[in-house]
Amino acid sequence: MKHRAQAGNAELESQKARSKLEDNAVPKVGMEPIRRQQLINATMTAINEVGLADATVIRISRHAGVSAGIISHYFGGKDGLLEATMRQILHDLGTAVSERRRTLTDTSPRAHLSAIIDGNFDSSQVNASAARTWLAFWASSVHKPELQRLQYVNDRRLYANLCHQFRRLMPRDEARDCARGMAAMIDGLWLRGALSPEGLDVAGARRVALEYLDRLIRDYNG
């Protein structure tokens, strides 16, 4: 398992350096996890470059350095790849958040809440590829039940986490509004970052979000 993962990383790192000939000449076994990861990364790269509408299977597979047929082979089709890509992004977000919360020494509500905020602005999330892919999935999830389900689960998790921490500080109804507001603030900063040609100003976004957090809890806890 460890070895395979390392081999995968090595493959990925040298992906651009390898020529097509080398690639053709070395069909090894155990490629599936490597290829899947390559294709997911290539999908984000392609969406960042030309948008979801023009991210064709040929374009994506070229970015991954493989042929187009591979996508159907490993993901059953383009839709499967897009779904896997969204899963990856959601998974990375979940990891970024829970990792920060796990390593907290301070267990106060404020500490948890700021860890949630920081996790949402983690570098794995705010780079141009991830941000624009997020945005594309937001838009298309509205009309694709499977993506909608993924988006909904993620959304509820963020809200529930926020609500639970605010609940430690204030009555239920107030906590609900605070969680609503905080979730909207995070998504809004995110959205504006994805739309901005310069990308998200992480420091600025964190400052605004944390200041909002402090205003929300000022009346209840220092």
Add this chain to the structure above:
Amino acid sequence: MKHRAQAGNAELESQKARSKLEDNAVPKVGMEPIRRQQLINATMTAINEVGLADATVIRISRHAGVSAGIISHYFGGKDGLLEATMRQILHDLGTAVSERRRTLTDTSPRAHLSAIIDGNFDSSQVNASAARTWLAFWASSVHKPELQRLQYVNDRRLYANLCHQFRRLMPRDEARDCARGMAAMIDGLWLRGALSPEGLDVAGARRVALEYLDRLIRDYNG
């Protein structure tokens, strides 16, 4: 001018009632503004129904009760129609905001700011068609220069309006952060409303946004 506009409304209102035969039998002059509006409305309806990716010219034109060729005739092509649709939405938003600010009796910063908030949650903006069309354009504006330009202008206008009002209450740097935060809050509530299957809870969104506003200005002005 007045007559033509009224004829246009009459056309629009009876749009669904008229049969194709009637339609074919009555090619009148002065149809351009009517058709343009019909097609823009049909575009939003189609995007609401199946998303931007599946909003084909045939689907849109069927919604408008005309043939597909008309789109190229009046808008030069599908892209022209999409651009005109985004322009319409931005125009409606601008109108909703400036109308509320124009009729203010109270000229305090808080009154202006809450008018801006209310305008952004105006009924012309928060219905499912408009909200989902907004979302679709957000995503595609990233890769289409003309849509990006429109989106950017609108964005700066909101930010500048917010900043100007906050500036009346506090120093420049603080006002900037407040405007940043308020803009993110509005967009975030909007985004979450567009993603939610139940649509935007306008009353709840206004409450959260206004409460945030009051927290921001509490230290400076009652």
Add this chain to the structure above:
DNA sequence: CGTTTTATATTGAACGTGCAATCAACAAAA
């Protein structure tokens, strides 16, 4: 007033393009 001419409005079949998916063929590893 009736008739011809011109301008405007609209259709829908035809066309070319570009896409995702398929699959026969091949290559290396086990």
Add this chain to the structure above:
DNA sequence: TTTTGTTGATTGCACGTTCAATATAAAACG
């Protein structure tokens, strides 16, 4: 020999655009 990995030409389909054809409204004319 079987399993796993990969290619790329082929296929079929759906899309946006074009344009010849048609039909009415308005204008010009006698």
